[in-house]
Amino acid sequence: MSATIEKGINSFKEVIDAPIASFFSSCVHCGLCAEACLFYTETGDAQYTPIHKLEPLRRVWQQEYTLLGKVGKALGLSKPVTDAELAEWEPLVYDSCTLCGRCAMVCPVGNDMTYMIRKMREGMAASGHAPEDLVAATTRAITIGSPMGIKWPAVLAQIKHVQAETGIAVPVEREGADYLVLMSSMEIINFPEYLSALSRIFKQAGVSWTLAQDAFEATNSGIQIGASDLAREIVSRIVVAAERLKVKCVISPECGHAFTALRWEGPNLMGRPFSFEVKHILEVLDELHTAGKLRTKGKDQRPLTYHDPCQIARRGGVIEQPRRLLNEIAEDFREMPDAGVMNWCCGGGGGVSANSRAEPLRLQSFKYKKGQIEATGTQTLITACANCRIVMEEGLEHYHMKVEVIGLTELLAEYLVEEEKT
Amino acid sequence: MKPSEKPGSVGAGLKQRGVTRREFLEFCTAVTAMLALPPSMAKVMAEAISGARRQSVIWLSFQECTGCTESITRSHSPTLENLIFDLISLDYHHTLQAASGEAAERARASAMKDNEGRYLLIVDGSIPMGNPSYSTIAGISNYDMLVETAKGAAAIVAVGTCATYGGLPKADPNPTGAVSVSDIVKDKPIINVPGCPPIPVVMTGVLAHFLTFGSIPELDDLGRPKSFYGETIHDRCYRRPFYDQGKFAESFDDEAARQGWCLFKLGCKGPVTYNACATAKWNDGTSFPIQSGHGCIGCSEPNFWGAGPLYKALSMPVSANTAMLGGAVAAGAAAGVVITWHNRSNKSAAKMAHDKVTVQELTREEK
Numbered sequence: 001m002s003a004t005i006e007k008g009i010n011s012f013k014e015v016i017d018a019p020i021a022s023f024f025s026s027c028v029h030c031g032l033c034a035e036a037c038l039f040y041t042e043t044g045d046a047q048y049t050p051i052h053k054l055e056p057l058r059r060v061w062q063q064e065y066t067l068l069g070k071v072g073k074a075l076g077l078s079k080p081v082t083d084a085e086l087a088e089w090e091p092l093v094y095d096s097c098t099l100c101g102r103c104a105m106v107c108p109v110g111n112d113m114t115y116m117i118r119k120m121r122e123g124m125a126a127s128g129h130a131p132e133d134l135v136a137a138t139t140r141a142i143t144i145g146s147p148m149g150i151k152w153p154a155v156l157a158q159i160k161h162v163q164a165e166t167g168i169a170v171p172v173e174r175e176g177a178d179y180l181v182l183m184s185s186m187e188i189i190n191f192p193e194y195l196s197a198l199s200r201i202f203k204q205a206g207v208s209w210t211l212a213q214d215a216f217e218a219t220n221s222g223i224q225i226g227a228s229d230l231a232r233e234i235v236s237r238i239v240v241a242a243e244r245l246k247v248k249c250v251i252s253p254e255c256g257h258a259f260t261a262l263r264w265e266g267p268n269l270m271g272r273p274f275s276f277e278v279k280h281i282l283e284v285l286d287e288l289h290t291a292g293k294l295r296t297k298g299k300d301q302r303p304l305t306y307h308d309p310c311q312i313a314r315r316g317g318v319i320e321q322p323r324r325l326l327n328e329i330a331e332d333f334r335e336m337p338d339a340g341v342m343n344w345c346c347g348g349g350g351g352v353s354a355n356s357r358a359e360p361l362r363l364q365s366f367k368y369k370k371g372q373i374e375a376t377g378t379q380t381l382i383t384a385c386a387n388c389r390i391v392m393e394e395g396l397e398h399y400h401m402k403v404e405v406i407g408l409t410e411l412l413a414e415y416l417v418e419e420e421k422t
Numbered sequence: 423m424k425p426s427e428k429p430g431s432v433g434a435g436l437k438q439r440g441v442t443r444r445e446f447l448e449f450c451t452a453v454t455a456m457l458a459l460p461p462s463m464a465k466v467m468a469e470a471i472s473g474a475r476r477q478s479v480i481w482l483s484f485q486e487c488t489g490c491t492e493s494i495t496r497s498h499s500p501t502l503e504n505l506i507f508d509l510i511s512l513d514y515h516h517t518l519q520a521a522s523g524e525a526a527e528r529a530r531a532s533a534m535k536d537n538e539g540r541y542l543l544i545v546d547g548s549i550p551m552g553n554p555s556y557s558t559i560a561g562i563s564n565y566d567m568l569v570e571t572a573k574g575a576a577a578i579v580a581v582g583t584c585a586t587y588g589g590l591p592k593a594d595p596n597p598t599g600a601v602s603v604s605d606i607v608k609d610k611p612i613i614n615v616p617g618c619p620p621i622p623v624v625m626t627g628v629l630a631h632f633l634t635f636g637s638i639p640e641l642d643d644l645g646r647p648k649s650f651y652g653e654t655i656h657d658r659c660y661r662r663p664f665y666d667q668g669k670f671a672e673s674f675d676d677e678a679a680r681q682g683w684c685l686f687k688l689g690c691k692g693p694v695t696y697n698a699c700a701t702a703k704w705n706d707g708t709s710f711p712i713q714s715g716h717g718c719i720g721c722s723e724p725n726f727w728g729a730g731p732l733y734k735a736l737s738m739p740v741s742a743n744t745a746m747l748g749g750a751v752a753a754g755a756a757a758g759v760v761i762t763w764h765n766r767s768n769k770s771a772a773k774m775a776h777d778k779v780t781v782q783e784l785t786r787e788e789k
Binding site: 002003004007010011013014016017064065067125126128130135138139142143225227228229230 | 761765768769771772773775776777778779780781782783784785786787
């Protein structure tokens with residue numbers, strides 16, 4: 001068994017649904033989506049026009065699902081989509097699209113290019129045209145349990161470290177807890193501050209929470225590579241654990257696509273509604289804050305700005321919450337241009353950061369974010385996605401900028417009123 | 423002696439009638455602008471026309487209502503349109519000429535003989551082909567008179583919708599078998615000046631062009647001078663902004679009509695009618711139908727009278743009845759069902775053919 005072009009084309013035929021058919025038939029070829037895409041604005045290369053990245057899928061739609069297309073195909077007037085063509089399109093579909101969804105916001109006929117790229121990747125993956133690095137990451141996620149190859153003992157080591165640092169016990173496998181906390185590999189390896197901050201905040205707020213041994217990983221490489229069968233397997237681990245532990249809510253960590261995978265794609269992949277809620281950590285923190293359970297003291301004097309992670313803000317609707325939290329603890333909070341729903345991507349979402357081939361293009365495209373950060377005149381950048389964070393840290397280093405990137409949960413924990421000490 | 427002062431020239435004739443050179447230049451400038459010629463052509467035109475011999479013109483009227491002649495002559499004196507009769511020698515026109523009976527016919531014969539190959543033939547009215555006796559002049563059928571007179575003409579100007587496209591006489595059921603000039607004459611240049619009636623200045627413009635250049639102006643595919651019939655009424659209509667904003671009058675006496683909103687829904691044919699009414703206007707530039715509150719009826723288009731109801735919006739079906747519409751809806755729905763069924767089976771076949779993707783299957787075997 002291996003990937004074949006036939007499987008890829010069959011997959012294209014399978015994913016084309018009513019929204020995709022209406023999107024393709026209503027495209028007016030205005031090209032406005034190009035100006036919304038950072039890979040186009042930073043390169044000026046017309047091949048990065050979002051709708052163009054979908055051309056092979058569009059041809060399959062035309063040939064298989066439109067009357068004229070079928071006649072044209074029968075008469076041999078239109079060429080079938082070839083293997084070589086998909087190979088040529090691979091960098092457009094994976095390297096130059098972060099699934100950020102900005103193009104969908106400017107499309108005058110409301111075409112959701114992100115939805116289509118996500119679906120198109122199904123056929124790309126099935127035909128063997130997914131980037132090597134993403135295949136490797138997905139393989140690790142399926143076989144080991146995490147795209148970065150992390151197993152439970154590594155998490156356990158971090159838990160011990162956090163317990164020693166904070167003096168707070170981290171609950172594991174506690175049945176009947178209100179919240180199941182997930183993490184991303186990035187947080188386990190690079191940003192241990194997250195778990196530490198969370199245990200302190202939850203202690204103060206009196207939240208009942210737990211970690212699960214077999215479902216600590218929130219990320220979903222199946223979504224990024226575009227293989228729903230694999231995405232389903234990965235998401236089902238979380239669903240099974242949440243239902244076993246009878247939690248009321250699963251908290252998606254500071255990670256963009258994990259939220260999309262669990263909150264929006266999850267029930268569709270499983271084919272049934274969840275018995276629990278899914279919330280992003282910022283939503284939970286905002287609720288605690290509103291309920292008066294999360295109390296802070298003092299304000300950060302540094303000028304701060306906030307980067308909206310695309311999947312959390314534009315695709316996820318979590319926009320007001322980080323601002324309410326930031327206004328509580330920041331003296332000088334400055335918005336970037338186009339902040340909120342029209343924010344500009346860090347350039348590394350949707351699997352781009354996991355794809356080493358895309359690195360030069362990603363760094364070139366980071367120039368837009370660089371300019372935005374510079375426009376605010378701040379040297380402290382807050383965000384709520386570990387992937388955005390690492391991508392921006394790399395970009396800032398590449399352009400020799402002295403800007404510190406901090407996760408919002410972590411910043412919040414710094415200004416927490418610690419009850420023991422009072 | 424200047425050419426314009428030669429006895430018998432247009433210039434001399436104008437002088438005799440008290441038309442000043444300034445007035446004449448104004449006329450030439452206006453005509454130049456209407457014909458979309460460069461401004462410098464006004465002077466050229468003035469010299470050419472004033473030095474020219476008055477052009478011999480034979481005007482034949484067939485199945486018509488004399489409205490075209492009325493349009494040309496009923497302009498306010500001393501307008502530019504009046505001057506037309508100083509530019510030409512109207513040798514035969516049975517409404518306007520003084521001669522009658524055999525004397526009138528002799529005038530036509532001698533004009534044809536004296537100016538053979540040089541005279542201009544103007545025709546208004548359609549020609550009955552059902553029976554020659556439906557319309558005769560001095561015992562000569564319209565068809566015979568047209569063929570005979572067209573033979574020696576330099577060019578033919580078909581004036582009015584009847585002469586250009588058949589007009590009212592040709593309307594269904596066309597009892598006289600009416601046809602247009604261009605249906606009969608095939609070997610002469612024909613300038614179509616449609617309209618019921620045409621705008622006077624269009625007439626004078628075409629004549630001035632012929633006198634100046636000795637040739638006919640540039641025509642579109644329906645034989646109309648492009649300078650007058652190049653754009654639709656709709657494109658040059660002062661109510662166009664309301665159309666663009668979707669502001670329509672729903673009846674002739676509603677508030678929207680009083681506000682001067684677009685008359686499209688009341689059947690205005692402006693969007694499909696090519697004419698200069700919206701720019702040249704009527705009655706000495708006073709107004710045009712849409713400006714006085716009525717939609718354009720499309721009088722200068724082919725099949726005028728046969729192109730559907732005057733008060734039905736262009737977007738409404740003209741001939742379909744309820745049964746036909748119902749049938750079309752049913753046929754469309756059936757086609758939709760068939761296509762949907764086909765597409766669905768196509769998609770479910772793809773679903774059936776789906777092999778569960780495993781990590782081993784993300785790569786090619788040969789890799």
